[in-house]
Every structure is written in C-alpha cells, then in structure tokens.
Amino acid sequence: MTLKDQIAIVTGGSRGIGQAICLDLARHGAQVFAAARNVDRIHSWVSEAGETDGKITPIALDVTDPQSIERLVEECAAATGKIDVLINNAGITRDGLLMSMEDEQFDEVIDTNLRGAFRLCRSAIRHMIRARRGRIINITSITGIAGNAGQANYAAAKAGLIGITKSLAKEVGKRGVTVNAVAPGFIETDMTDVLPDKLKTEVQKHIPLQRMGRPEEIASVCTFLAGPGASYITGQTFVVDGGLHT
Numbered sequence: 001m002t003l004k005d006q007i008a009i010v011t012g013g014s015r016g017i018g019q020a021i022c023l024d025l026a027r028h029g030a031q032v033f034a035a036a037r038n039v040d041r042i043h044s045w046v047s048e049a050g051e052t053d054g055k056i057t058p059i060a061l062d063v064t065d066p067q068s069i070e071r072l073v074e075e076c077a078a079a080t081g082k083i084d085v086l087i088n089n090a091g092i093t094r095d096g097l098l099m100s101m102e103d104e105q106f107d108e109v110i111d112t113n114l115r116g117a118f119r120l121c122r123s124a125i126r127h128m129i130r131a132r133r134g135r136i137i138n139i140t141s142i143t144g145i146a147g148n149a150g151q152a153n154y155a156a157a158k159a160g161l162i163g164i165t166k167s168l169a170k171e172v173g174k175r176g177v178t179v180n181a182v183a184p185g186f187i188e189t190d191m192t193d194v195l196p197d198k199l200k201t202e203v204q205k206h207i208p209l210q211r212m213g214r215p216e217e218i219a220s221v222c223t224f225l226a227g228p229g230a231s232y233i234t235g236q237t238f239v240v241d242g243g244l245h246t
C-alpha cells in the first residue's frame with residue numbers, strides 16, 4: 001500500500017494504458033479519479049474490477065476543453081482537499097505522411113496530446129505547490145524520441161511533452177514536486193489494434209523481447225514514479241519498449 005491516502009488524477013482512464021494505470025494505483029492504495037470523454041466506459045470497467053471497490057471515481061473530461069479541465073481539477077481538489085498525483089495519459093493518433101497532412105490533422109493531435117497535458121499541469125500544479133508535494137507523470141512515446149514515418153504530428157506532440165516535463169521539473173523541484181515522463185514502445189491497446197497485422201509482426205522482430213508490451217507493464221512504472229521509491233527522480237523520461245529503441 002505504497003500510495004495509501006494519495007489522491008491521483010489519470011486522464012484517458014476509459015481504456016488501454018490509462019485503465020491499467022488507474023487499477024494499479026488503486027491496488028497500491030491510491031484514491032483515483034479516472035477521467036475521459038466516455039465516462040460510461042469507465043463506470044463499466046470499474047464495476048467489473050470489484051477488488052478496488054470505491055477507490056476509483058469515474059469523471060468526465062475532454063482535455064481539449066479548458067473548462068472541462070478546470071472543472072475536473074477543482075472538483076477533485078474540493079472533494080479531497082489535495083492532488084498528489086497527476087498522470088497525463090490521454091492521447092490520440094491521426095497518422096499520415098507530412099507532405100499530405102492537413103492542418104486539422106496536425107492541430108487535433110497537438111491539442112489533445114500536448115496542449116491538454118500542458119493545461120492539466122498548469123491547473124494541478126497550483127494545488128501541489130501549495131502542499132509542497134506532488135508527482136506529475138506524462139505519458140509520451142518512443143516516437144517523441146526517435147520519430148516515426150507517418151507520425152510527424154504525434155512525434156511533435158510527444159517530443160513537446162518531454163520538453164514540458166524537463167522544464168516543469170526545473171521550475172517546481174524546489175517546491176517538492178517531481179515531474180517525469182514514461183515513453184512506451186508498442187503496447188497492446190485500441191491504439192495499436194488498428195495497425196495491420198503484417199506491420200505488427202515486422203515490428204516485433206525488431207523488439208529484443210520479441211513481443212508487444214502490455215498496459216500493465218506501463219502502469220507498474222507509473223506506480224513506481226508516483227511512490228516513495230522515486231522521491232529523488234525528476235525531469236527524466238523512462239523508456240518502456242522491450243528494448244526497441246536502444
């Protein structure tokens with residue numbers, strides 16, 4: 001119970017990596033606000049995961065809507081008096097080659113994956129600074145480090161998130177807040193489910209561990225970073241990719 005009495009917000013908590021993060025934090029004792037647009041979907045997996053009874057609160061959030069973000073942070077702080085952990089996990093892809101990429105395609109990904117996380121950091125950090133403690137974890141991607149053909153928009157957003165992580169870590173370290181990023185490789189979720197099987201097989205050949213990752217394997221790193229064992233780590237990006245990007 002390393003996170004007993006800790007209050008955590010997880011964006012993109014309706015499925016995939018976000019769902020696994022919510023469950024892992026709750027199993028380690030945290031009170032979790034699981035936030036996404038499809039709040040019914042959160043309610044449905046929460047009721048199936050009986051073991052964390054009462055520890056996960058589903059809450060509606062659209063990270064592209066500034067008011068929705070303010071509402072979430074204020075509701076969470078008002079209900080519990082604090083925010084200990086923020087995990088910016090919500091993300092989308094709108095892939096295409098740069099030469100034919102529409103402005104909207106670029107903007108939509110930046111708005112969700114980068115601006116949304118920026119706004120959440122800005123809203124939550126006030127509460128953390130006041131408490132002189134807090135943990136922010138941004139879910140980036142190895143694409144933000146290495147780039148990927150067909151993902152210039154996504155790579156720009158995820159690289160930007162690493163930039164925010166390093167800068168904010170330097171701004172708030174003296175206030176007792178740590179800020180880190182986790183960069184997954186290929187993880188089995190809806191996001192990668194849409195990729196052609198041929199591509200997935202090809203990619204797995206280049207992964208030293210010879211398989212895609214599971215959402216739980218990202219969640220466990222987030223739980224570590226949110227917990228007492230990570231008290232002297234800030235401004236870092238943890239690559240969790242089975243060795244793909246080495």
Ligand code: NAP
Pocket residue numbers: 011012013014015016017018035036037038039041061062063064089090091092112139140141142183184185186187188189190191192
């Ligand atoms: P996913 O299964 O597609 O889930 C994406 C999550 O983001 C959903 O919960 C979705 O919920 C939420 N979301 C999307 N737009 C949102 C919005 N405007 N407001 C609030 N929530 C929103 O993807 P995933 O694989 O779990 O990805 C989670 C994170 O890991 C993303 O940031 C992704 O970029 C990153 N990542 C994934 C992989 C991978 O291989 N899967 C690799 C590297 C990085 P709603 O639709 O209900 O809003």
